[in-house]
Amino acid sequence: MSLQFISFVEKPKAHKSQIWSVRWSPSGNVVASGGLDNEIKIWEAQSGEHYRTLEGHILAVTGLDINPTGKVLISISFDNTIKRWDILEGNLINDIETKPGEVCCGQYNKDGNYFATASQHGTIDLRKDSNLEEIVATYTSEGKYGLCCRFSPDNKILALGTDNDKIYLFDVESAKVLHKLTGHSGNPIRCLDFTPDGKHLISGSDDETINIYDVKHGNQISKCTGHEGYVMCVAAASDNKHFVSGSTDCKIKLWQLPEKNEKTQVVDTIEEHKETVSCISWSPDGDKFVVGTDNLLLKWYCVAK
């Protein structure tokens, strides 16, 4: 089975500066993007039409996520606030002040009732969606700086990627460290994603490689080489067999996970971009994804057989 990328919507100058975070709403109808120009823009998912702009952050937006109903968006920024927005109405629901470095990235869990944020001390704070200021649990590690955090699809595990090449897998209920993973030669772990079946964890790093780990046993089963720059984003596809990655080498690669002892293969590479591909998000139906680049460009792709 060979897959291929086909582009179907392009939005040049989508933002005034580098785009650092993009998310396709779990309800499928909108795409949100944010970055260095402090604005969050909402786009129609199919056509790419600009729906609205959420203004309020006074410094770069470094992360955003949308809840499962597709109505609420949470954004994280260097201005030391977490902002919670109503996407349809376009207004700010909550504005939470945090200390510098307290929140570096965040994600909703699958049910949308909790929001996890990683901090500069290598901890994850679990917050309630209904009251983001309240931290119900904290997961600590010896990691240096929490660059990315990810819920497993069954909401039972939280993964944390740190600045010094350590990935921690926490049990959400008990806060115990299930596994401590490493494998990127001391480099920062930029991005993490679980496959939808929760069996594998994909990590991208500044050592230009992507690792695949077995979640249950906590061992590395594959290392994917091919990028020539920092791997900025990885996103697993819905078929549990593929994933995409974006890098500072300006390329997007589509990979196929190995069966048994095979190597992870690159199925296709998009080389048309001139600047770093910083962020990727799949659509909920799994056959399309959107990328954001440093060239102010948002581009939608369809994966066809």
Next chain:
Amino acid sequence: MIERLLFDIAKKRPPVINSVSNIKRKENHSRYDAQNGIIRRKNNNLSNKQIQFLSTKNPKTFVIMIRILDICHELLIQNVTATKRDIYYKDVKLFGNSQTVDLVIDELACFFQIPRSCLNVIASAKGLVAGSLKIIQKDRSILDCSKTSCQGTLIPTMDLIDRIETNAEFVLVIEKEATFQYILSSKMHEQFGPCILITGKGYPDIATRQLVKNLSDLRRPDETYPFLQILGFFDNDPYGIEILCVYKFGSLTMSFDNENLATPGIKWLGLHCSDWKKYRISKSSLIRISSADRKKAYHLLQRNYLQAEWKKEICLILYMGYKAEIQSLDDCENVNLLNYLISKISRSRF
């Protein structure tokens, strides 16, 4: 002030000095003046701080202040100057350490609302200058900074300088002494056209800041606008950006004197994050930022008056997590320091 103290003593009341607080950490004593583009002191609330004779907290503070006032008074009467260190050595036992002397002198200058040099306390020279500049001193001697055989001229304090003369077209302010010496010894600057090179050797002292400020104000006799462009060349890291801010806005401790010290018109020549890709700086010369770097970057971001491009640069450093030093320019294949500077200077002039 002394008279009031004597009055108190005569009335058998414990004497109290009303002074002002000038601690660096307490930033709310200064604010950004948007009109002039510098950090200024807020209203000098004289009853801000009280120093009591024989207070329980720090009994010596009162005595130290009086002693320093006494020394400064002597200096002024005899028309002699001294450095802060000289003053410290006059009574090491009382003062304890040189920082105490520094703090009290700054506080006194702030209280009387005068530049420190008016107390006849001068700073020992630290900054270096070279290039097309003649400094004519009050004692009639002339410092010709274009003598390339030397390694730069120590910048004298403003009170010694009568006037400055130059035919330069721009001033290049360099963060590190190593870079300054490198440019000077390799005679690189001769290819830039007539210019002045200055380094504060890291965090610039008062004399360096004053010279840069005065250079930025120089006008030709028949013109209304200053003719010298001030270009700043710093490392691409939070510390370098902080030094840039000291040149541009002034520092918090000297906020009472920033009119004479800050150069709001200084331009940030480099090193920028966009230079990494443009000049193809090799990845191996990028350094991972530390938690101290991050803390400083967040601190800088809280200054609302920084222009948007500078805030973006700091965000980029934080987001990518790397910093680059000026030395990294020599590590890349395509361009070296000379070409980088020539390319940047020519673009900044227009």
